[in-house]
Amino acid sequence: MVNENLVKDVVKEPYKYGFVTDIETEKIAKGLNEDIIRLISQKKEEPKYLLDFRLKAFKKWQNMDEPDWAGLGYKQIDYQDIIYYSAPKQKEKISSLDEVDPKLLETFDKLGIPLTEQKKLTNVAVDAVFDSVSIATTFREELAEHGVIFCSISEAVKNHSDLIEKYLGTVVPASDNYFAALNSAVFSDGSFVYIPKGVTCPMDLSSYFRINSGDSGQFERTLIIAEESSSVSYLEGCTAPMFDTNTLHAAVVELIALDDASIKYSTVQNWYAGDEEGVGGIFNFVTKRGKCLGKRSKISWSQVETGSSITWKYPSCLLLGEESIGEFYSVALTNNLQQADTGTKMIHIGPKTKSTIVSKGISAGNSINSYRGLVKMGTKAAGSRNYSQCDSMLIGDQASANTFPYIKSQQPNSEIEHEASTCRISEDQLFYLQSRGIEFEEAVSMMVSGFCRDVFNQLPMEFAAEADKLLALKLEGSVG
Amino acid sequence: MQSKMKESDPILEVENLFASTDNLPILKGVSLSVYPGEIHAIMGRNGCGKSTLSKIIAGHPSYNITSGDIKFSGENINSLEPEERSQSGIFLGFQYPIEIPGVSNLEFLRVSTNARRKFLKKEELDTFDFEELVKEKLELVKMDHAFLSRSVNQGFSGGEKKRNEILQMALLEPKIAILDETDSGLDIDALRIVASGIKKISNAQTGIILITHYQRLLDEIEPNYVHVMADGQIIKTGGSDLALELEKKGYEWTDNFVKET
Numbered sequence: 001m002v003n004e005n006l007v008k009d010v011v012k013e014p015y016k017y018g019f020v021t022d023i024e025t026e027k028i029a030k031g032l033n034e035d036i037i038r039l040i041s042q043k044k045e046e047p048k049y050l051l052d053f054r055l056k057a058f059k060k061w062q063n064m065d066e067p068d069w070a071g072l073g074y075k076q077i078d079y080q081d082i083i084y085y086s087a088p089k090q091k092e093k094i095s096s097l098d099e100v101d102p103k104l105l106e107t108f109d110k111l112g113i114p115l116t117e118q119k120k121l122t123n124v125a126v127d128a129v130f131d132s133v134s135i136a137t138t139f140r141e142e143l144a145e146h147g148v149i150f151c152s153i154s155e156a157v158k159n160h161s162d163l164i165e166k167y168l169g170t171v172v173p174a175s176d177n178y179f180a181a182l183n184s185a186v187f188s189d190g191s192f193v194y195i196p197k198g199v200t201c202p203m204d205l206s207s208y209f210r211i212n213s214g215d216s217g218q219f220e221r222t223l224i225i226a227e228e229s230s231s232v233s234y235l236e237g238c239t240a241p242m243f244d245t246n247t248l249h250a251a252v253v254e255l256i257a258l259d260d261a262s263i264k265y266s267t268v269q270n271w272y273a274g275d276e277e278g279v280g281g282i283f284n285f286v287t288k289r290g291k292c293l294g295k296r297s298k299i300s301w302s303q304v305e306t307g308s309s310i311t312w313k314y315p316s317c318l319l320l321g322e323e324s325i326g327e328f329y330s331v332a333l334t335n336n337l338q339q340a341d342t343g344t345k346m347i348h349i350g351p352k353t354k355s356t357i358v359s360k361g362i363s364a365g366n367s368i369n370s371y372r373g374l375v376k377m378g379t380k381a382a383g384s385r386n387y388s389q390c391d392s393m394l395i396g397d398q399a400s401a402n403t404f405p406y407i408k409s410q411q412p413n414s415e416i417e418h419e420a421s422t423c424r425i426s427e428d429q430l431f432y433l434q435s436r437g438i439e440f441e442e443a444v445s446m447m448v449s450g451f452c453r454d455v456f457n458q459l460p461m462e463f464a465a466e467a468d469k470l471l472a473l474k475l476e477g478s479v480g
Numbered sequence: 481m482q483s484k485m486k487e488s489d490p491i492l493e494v495e496n497l498f499a500s501t502d503n504l505p506i507l508k509g510v511s512l513s514v515y516p517g518e519i520h521a522i523m524g525r526n527g528c529g530k531s532t533l534s535k536i537i538a539g540h541p542s543y544n545i546t547s548g549d550i551k552f553s554g555e556n557i558n559s560l561e562p563e564e565r566s567q568s569g570i571f572l573g574f575q576y577p578i579e580i581p582g583v584s585n586l587e588f589l590r591v592s593t594n595a596r597r598k599f600l601k602k603e604e605l606d607t608f609d610f611e612e613l614v615k616e617k618l619e620l621v622k623m624d625h626a627f628l629s630r631s632v633n634q635g636f637s638g639g640e641k642k643r644n645e646i647l648q649m650a651l652l653e654p655k656i657a658i659l660d661e662t663d664s665g666l667d668i669d670a671l672r673i674v675a676s677g678i679k680k681i682s683n684a685q686t687g688i689i690l691i692t693h694y695q696r697l698l699d700e701i702e703p704n705y706v707h708v709m710a711d712g713q714i715i716k717t718g719g720s721d722l723a724l725e726l727e728k729k730g731y732e733w734t735d736n737f738v739k740e741t
Contacts, residue, residue, distance in 0.1 A: 423581070427541065432578035435538050436588070436648060437566035437595030446591070450582025450631070 015272060018242035021107045021212050027086045030215070032079050034058065037185055040085050044154050044188075049165055057174035057184030064178045070341040070372065074283065074310055075246070082248060083216035084186045088130055104130060108208065125150055127191045127207045129220055137191075139203065148232075149194040150205050153221055156192035163194060167225055171254035171291045171318070179250040179285040179312075183219045187252065190220035195230040195261070204460060206235040209251075211271070211282065217248040224254070226261035228294065233264040233460055238307070242272050244280040246309065251286045259294030259321065264302070266459055267315075268467055271307035276365075278337030281309025288315035289345075292324035292353075300327035301344065302458045304467040309338055314372065316345035319353035319384075326355040329458040333448075333471060334367035334399070343373035343404075348381035348414065357388040360452050363399035370402040375416050377409040384414040392422040393451050395444070423451075445471065489554060490515050491656050491687045492537070492570075497548035499536050506532045506543070508712035514656060514687035521690045521698055521723060524709035525731050530691045531575060533709075534658045538572035539565045553655070566592075567599035571654035575661040575691075577641040580632035585644070588632045589614060593651045617650040620677045638665035646677040656687040663697035675700035695727040708734050 028039055037058055041051040066077070088104060108128050125139035127150065143150050149160060157164050174184035191207040211218045226232055238249075249271065255263050265288075274281025284307075290299035301315040311334075317326025328344035346355035355375065363369035375386045392401035403420050425447055433443035449456065449468055456464045492514040499507040506529050514520055522530050536543050537550055539562035550557050557565060580588070593613070594604040605613060618625060621643040633641050642662055649657050659678070663671055678701060682688055690697060698706075698720065706722040707714045715737045716722065726733065 426578075428578050429580055431540055431562060432574065433580070433588070433592075434562035435566050435572050435574075436592035437563050437599075437652070438588075438591055439563050439595075440561070442591070446583050446588070447580060450580065450584075453582055 015242060017239035017270065018272060020214075021103060023101065023103050023212070024089045025086050025213060026089050027083050027213070027216065030081055030083050032082070032084060032186070036084055040186060040188065043085065044157070046157055047161060050157060050168075053169060053174065054185050057181050058186075060175045061178065061181035061185055064175075064181055066178050070312060070370070072310055072312065072339050072341060074339075077246075077248060077283065079182075081215075083213070084219070085188055086213050086216035087188075088212075104128075107210065107212075125203055125205050127152060127205075129189055129191070129207060129209045130212060143202070146199050146202055147196040148199060148201055149192065151192055153187075153190040153192045153223060156223075160192070160194065163225065164192075164223070167223060167254070167256055169254075171256060171289050172252050172287050177287060180252050180287040183221060183250045183252045183287070186217075187219045187221040190222045190251070191224075192222070193224040193232060193234060195226045195232045197227040197230060199227075199230045201230070201232040204233045204235055206237070209236070209238040211238075211247055211249065214245055214247060217250065219249075220251045222251070222253040224256070224263055224265070226255075226257045226263050226297075228258045229260040231262040231264075234266070235460060236265070236267045236269075238267075238269050238271050242275075242280060244275075246274075246281060246283050248283050249285070249308075251288075253286070253288040253315075255290035255299055257290065257292050257294060257297035257299050257324075260296050261294055262298040262300075263290060264300045264460075265290070265315070267301075267303040267305070268470060269303065269305045269307055269311070270470060273307045273338050274309035274336070276336045278309060281338075282307065284308035284311045284313065286313040288313060289318065290316070290326070291318045292321050292326060292350075294324070295321045296323045296325075297321050298325040298327075300325075300329070300458070302327075302329040302455065303331070303342075304455075304459070304470065305330070305332040305340060305342060306470055308340075311338075311340040311342055313342050314344055316347065317355060318347045318349065319355065319381075320349045321353075322350045323352045323354075324350060325353070327458075328355075328357045328359070328373075329455040330359045330371075331362070331452045331455045331467070331471075332360070332369055332371075333362045334364070334369045336365040336367060338365075338367040340368070341370045341372055343371045345374040345376070346386055347374075347376045347378070348384040348386070348411075349378045350384075351380060352383040353381060354384065355386045357386070357390070358454050358458075359388075359390045360455055361390075361392045361401050362395065362448060362451065363392070363401050364395035366398045368400050368402070370404060372404040372406075374406040374408070375418075376407075377411040377414040377416065379410045381411045382413045384411065386414075386416045388416075388418045389454075390418075390420045391451070392420075393448070394422065394424045488516050490551075491553060493549075493551040494533075494537070495549045495551070497533075497536070497550065498546045499532065499543050499548075500546055501532075501543045505546070506712055507536070509548070510709075510712070510714055512707065512714065514689060516687060517684040518705065519682070519688045519690065519701060519703045521692060521703040521706045521720075522709055522714075523692060523706060523723060523726060528709040529712040530709050531660055534572055534660045534689070534691055537565075537658055538562055538570060563595065566652070567595050569596075569652075569655035571649050571652055571657040573642075573645040573649060573657065573659035573662050575664065577633045577636075577645055579634045579636075581634050583632050584628070585630055585632050586610075586614070586628035589628070589648065589651055592648065596652045614647075614651065617647055620650050620680055621646045622673050623647060639667065639670040642666060642674055643670070643677075646674055646681070650677065650681050653681070654686065656689070657682070658689040658691065660691045661693070662690070663692055663694060671696065672700065695723055698723050708737070710734060710737075
């Protein structure tokens with residue numbers, strides 16, 4: 001049918017972040033072995049406990065198998081053909097933004113992340129990560145006045161070693177899974193956030209991850225600690241240039257919330273997704289987990305996943321503290337030959353814990369979009385509740401959507417509720433909107449944003465607008 | 481049958497239109513002209529092609545025009561997109577208005593109204609100005625403001641859906657409105673509300689085509705012309721008395737008509 005083709009055109013996505021920054025980089029040789037790990041650790045001037053952490057993780061990784069339970073189809077990753085450390089060359093120590101290579105600032109400007117003055121207007125502090133290193137973190141002084149620490153994890157290792165030693169790997173142990181073990185062995189940079197007791201972070205914090213080089217992987221590690229009665233909203237954005245090879249991205253994010261603390265973690269993931277034939281694109285294997293350690297603590301994940309040729313991520317919550325709350329709000333859009341296997345794990349350990357899952361998957365083209373989630377009620381989780389809602393939307397007739405909800409309950413006095421639905425954008429709906437003067441593209445994007453509204457409502461204001469635009473952009477095509 | 485002595489040009493001219501879907505011919509030579517201020521009724525059995533005719537005029541992609549022309553304000557619109565037809569002033573009131581979950585009715589109405597206003601080179605309305613306009617139009621169809629915050633047609637009763645269609649017509653101020661069985665599924669009160677809404681919206685510059693099975697809508701809105709369709713053709717055209725006669729004698733009466741040329 002005519003319209004079927006139109007839909008295909010419309011979901012064709014122009015990727016606007018596909019440029020490469022021509023900058024001199026310092027790269028180490030390809031390959032992975034103990035020497036490489038020692039070299040990374042040495043470059044970062046790390047204390048011994050961290051090198052030991054890395055080496056232990058590497059040993060574990062060597063004895064692990066790449067997981068295949070998600071049934072994703074991709075070319076075998078050659079872990080010896082990856083560069084594990086790549087950094088733009090710049091002066092040894094940078095004391096202010098003025099000393100950052102203008103090319104890097106320009107890159108982030110082009111990505112819509114101005115690191116200089118403009119950002120002040122929007123009241124968001126940014127940590128910009130380029131390949132393996134953090135190049136700048138804004139608003140540090142302002143944040144420091146409130147006792148908030150926001151810096152790259154490399155700096156935190158140097159300046160706040162006690163916190164790193166105490167918390168690193170306590171939420172996602174090195175042996176947790178194959179990709180977490182790999183990350184633990186080779187992680188290069190990432191963000192570190194510490195919110196002291198009783199402090200509400202005065203501005204949103206944000207990290208922007210940029211993969212620039214084609215042959216190096218990105219292995220960042222983020223650690224956020226919210227002390228008693230503190231709160232923070234953290235945003236994360238990601239883009240990468242277009243290469244016809246696949247780049248591995250294996251990140252680990254750990255969140256810790258103590259009594260009455262609250263962490264809101266929002267992601268807009270727009271890594272390069274590969275072309276229409278599925279050539280190139282980022283392999284995105286990410287382990288994100290939050291620990292609600294304290295009573296009445298709350299961790300809320302929201303994510304808009306539109307990029308990557310493969311997405312494998314399950315931002316999860318360990319609900320230990322009594323009456324702690326976990327939330328997961330997700331929109332995953334796949335097109336062409338993209339594969340997304342994403343969802344969450346809500347592990348109810350403490351009593352009267354609550355979790356909410358709202359997942360919206362949109363699949364277009366020949367893509368595969370799966371929700372995979374686990375809700376577990378432990379023996380001590382009396383009076384706990386979960387509500388899950390998983391909706392899928394299909395565009396065209398070649399895409400597929402799956403829902404795999406796993407439920408395990410060892411506590412009779414708990415409630416688990418699960419709702420799921422699948423819909424397709426019908427020709428009649430499109431015709432109805434068109435017959436009211438609404439252009440085809442806008443009609444599709446209106447329906448898609450309508451479908452995602454429950455999740456968009458959870459995103460911070462600025463991000464919600466960006467997410468809406470991003471989806472519209474993804475659905476922009478050559479119609480008319 | 482139609483007078484050739486009209487003072488103005490026709491709004492809509494359908495000329496010997498043949499159309500099919502999935503290679504199945506549905507329209508087999510339909511001709512029809514609507515002039516400003518005229519109300520036409522098209523009647524006929526289920527499956528005679530009335531609804532198809534309305535969808536084809538609105539540009540539904542499932543139908544192919546195999547020959548013939550549709551002209552709107554003198555221009556051939558055979559190849560225009562549905563949205564272009566709407567923006568230029570063609571309105572189709574759906575027999576079964578479509579539900580669009582998640583899209584708010586208010587936002588839908590606003591985007592739609594602005595698309596038409598943009599075409600007319602009128603200023604587009606922001607949320608506040610649009611609220612004012614829509615309030616006024618809600619009166620016409622006696623709809624509650626609460627309808628605006630719901631998703632488009634979702635969970636609306638049959639009557640509410642039809643009133644929402646007339647609300648859209650009121651906002652878009654079309655040059656020609658084709659109302660496909662707008663009266664079906666309405667109780668007497670709702671029918672009166674819808675009919676009076678249609679009458680208030682239409683004026684000497686607009687044309688209306690009412691597609692219906694029943695006389696009762698035509699009691700409320702008296703047509704200038706009544707066309708009877710059968711097997712993809714208009715087989716008889718007359719004045720409003722034709723509908724009355726049809727009501728009395730049933731469609732069997734028309735079975736033996738030879739197509740008028």
